[in-house]
Amino acid sequence: MAAYWMLIAILLPIAAGFAYLALGHGPQIVRRLYVMGIMILDSVLVAALCLYTPERSLSFMIFTRSLTMEFRLDGLGRLFAALLALLYPLTTLYAFSYLEHWRHNRPFFMFFLMSYGVTLGICFAGNLLTLYCFYELLTLATVPLVMNQMDHDSIRAARTYLIYSIGGASLAFVGVVFLIENGISSFELGGGLWAEEPIEYAVYVITFLGFSVKAALFPAHVWLPRASVAPTPVTALLHAVAVVKAGAFAVFRLTYYAYRAESLRGTWAQAVVLGLCAVTIVFGSVIAMRQIHFKRRLAYSTVANMSYILFGAALMTREGMSAGMQHLLFHAVTKILAFFCAGAVLHRTEKEYIRDLDGMGYSMPLTFAAFAVSSLSLVGIPPLCGFVSKWNLLNAAAALGTPWAYFGAAALLISALCTSIYMFGVCARAWFPKGGKLSGEKNEADWRMTVPMAFLALTVILCGIFAKPICDWTFRIALGL
Amino acid sequence: MTMYLMLFLMGLPVLAGVLLHPLHLRGAARKAWCIVTAFLEAAGTLLLLFQPESSFTVLSMTDTLTIAFRLDLTAKIFAAIAGFAWLPVAVFAFPYLEHEGGEDFFFSFYLIVEGMLFGMDFSSNLVTLYLFFELVTLTSMPLVLHSLEKESIAAALKYLFYSVGGAFLALFGIFILARYTDSLEFAAGGCLDLSAVRGHETLLLTAVFLAVVGFGAKAGLYPLHGWLPTAHPVAPAPASAVLSGIIAKAGVLAIFRLIYFSVGTSFLAGTWVQYAWLGLSLLTVFMGSMMAYREQVFKKRLAYSTVSQVSYVLTGLFLFQEKAVAGALLHVLFHATIKVCLFLSAGAVIRVTGKTRVEQLRGLGKAMPVTFWGYTLASLALIGIPPFSGFVSKWYLAEGALASGVPVYAWLAPVILLVSALLTAGYLLPITISGFFPGEGFPAQERNEGPASLWLPVIILGTATLLLGVFSAPIARVIMTLAESLV
Structure with a gap:
């Protein structure tokens, strides 16, 4: 396909978002068909782009020779784009049901559409400048989604999110400038900067920290649990997949495409980032156990799991990169499923706290069956997909064999135990209520929620059972094939 | 043929358990459904x-992660205890649960666990073993929280987290x-x-040590034994019977497979790891017996006894x-047979008289002679x-310990096993004695044993503990060939 299709895939949802405002007072069915139509159209376009990848890159807005906007689609970008193309239409369907009686659903769908285009921009970014631009845009496009409810809490959450994200991006900006000054223009696997000087290590650490704010690395994780006040489709898609994974994606780009990963392996820079990831893994899991608010517990779980991905990235080996990418995919489907379940409960019964979930498994059987699948995968029970990526992460850590890698591997296992406690605790409450209130009124979510949940639960199972092609694919990406 | 038989053994109970609730079977139909499955x-x-021995692969997730099954002598031994114990316990469970209710709930999981145990027995690599280890935990946990009271849910979660942590x-x-x-x-x-191991011995030894301690959670090995005495008193007696008698052996199987089929004893012999394991297991043997001796709640006493007895196996x-x-x-x-029998007799007492503490059992031998005879046979x-x-098994254990040549433990192990045997007599026999001979002036009691399905499994299993001893020679011969091929 011609390279300009990438630009169209990015601009289509953004333009459609603006156009949605004009359409805003039309009948609901028209608006829904419009949103769904755009989502599916764009996803088909992205799928086509992934299958028939443009050979050439697309450059435009050439400010100077080193400052250009460039779009290019390589393996890593395809991986993330394919994930988005799968999840955006599903979440849209879910959101139709969730936002049925919502007051502010006009701005919601407008920004929701735009966030799709912007995230695709991150996937397709061919150099650091482009990545950085879309990275900032993603913050701006998603802030209105966080404060969609326009009450005190959500505005506060949006403000926190804005401050953290912009702050992180400005840290990363240091690195972007530094790398561009050093002649790193386009991303190329193994073609980045060979770090030798202390300043180059320091810049790596700073940039890593900057990009990983979006991936909720300790101590910059604060925004993520707070942002769980947002409507569930946002928490599910953006705060478990698109936004946080964009942070991890940027870290992959930085580590393997802007730097030469080999040059960082075994240095103090690696020790710092591995250590921080390990700390976040344990920290997020432990705090998640102590949360009594359902969505916030899942948010802390995301904090921990995002650091699994960053940990894989920071191993600076092909195995680590490949395992990190696997966890990026598998955690995305698993966690969005968990959030969908939490949202379905919230939507049907307005129960936000875990203590209120007693016996809910019998009134919402499908939802909690799906939640059980998600729990099993997140804990890492074979043959579900969460196990495969964890296994490969542990193997990659052991292959590197430095003390920090073992430290991280231990953190992963402690976290797995914590995960079993905070996820199975919810399942146990829902299915085995105290006092045996087994019968409950059937109050299942409608098909627009259950279909995405069932589909994702099936995906989680199938991705685990047929993990081999996916693992091979990520490994080929890590090899640059 | 063998492959289909194995798949049948794993699949049938899972299918039967899953279908039990949706089919809305009631009364005799439900009973028939479960008992026919177990049969x-x-x-x-x-x-x-x-x-004959055979093996097959079901699924390859990646090159190293495969789900594969095999049938060998080890698998047969462990499959036998699960397959044969499930039937009498199922028969027992129906009258036991009559007044508690929730039969659908109990029997669904009861059947599913059997399939999972077969999966674990048949697993052919560590990944499959790990998978079924987790699945056994997840599906047996609901058996513990059957009553859905606060303590039983807490106990079930304790069991879950100990096992998952392990x-x-x-x-x-x-x-x-x-x-x-x-x-x-x-x-x-x-x-x-071995060439890859060179230079990394400490790491590998530590890893294997931790793995055994982890799998030991299910076998009640110190320090992860804590869930057993909490879970057993609150679980229904049939659940305790299979948890103690059969599911605890899943931990043993995992440890056995890891040491003898993955790592190999030549690498481990004479290392600190072996001594540490022996220390832990002997400590558990002694501590479990002591705790059982001091315990006054009948089922809790039996739970501590399990802690102690399974560590006999681990010591070996x-x-x-x-x-x-x-x-x-x-x-x-043998312990599987014995402990299932003991828990069933405790359950029969609870079901008929509602008595849970040891001192309340005085004189009950007159009221429930068959149950008490079964109990006495199993105790002996x-x-x-x-x-x-x-x-027979203890004789082999003691002889093996003396011939092992492991410093200190070669004589320490038999001594501790002997002391523990004394303690065992001390905590089991008084119940028989005060049951049959309550002393003078104790009011005579009406004979009331409950329905036959309560006492028949007890006396059959009790007799089996005797017959297995009398006719142990062929079993011991087969097992000896297995043991000789491994060491």
């Missing part, structure tokens, strides 16, 4: 014992081990790549001596009085 499983197990400890060991083995498939003597496995290994495997068989077997079955 088919027992018949299938009997058939399985005469099948499994993760084991997983840590497995993935380090995976780096130093040719494959994760089981092979007698292990498949360690950690000695790396063929007689000790044979003794351990014999004790797996557990203490190890010839010609009961427990004697």
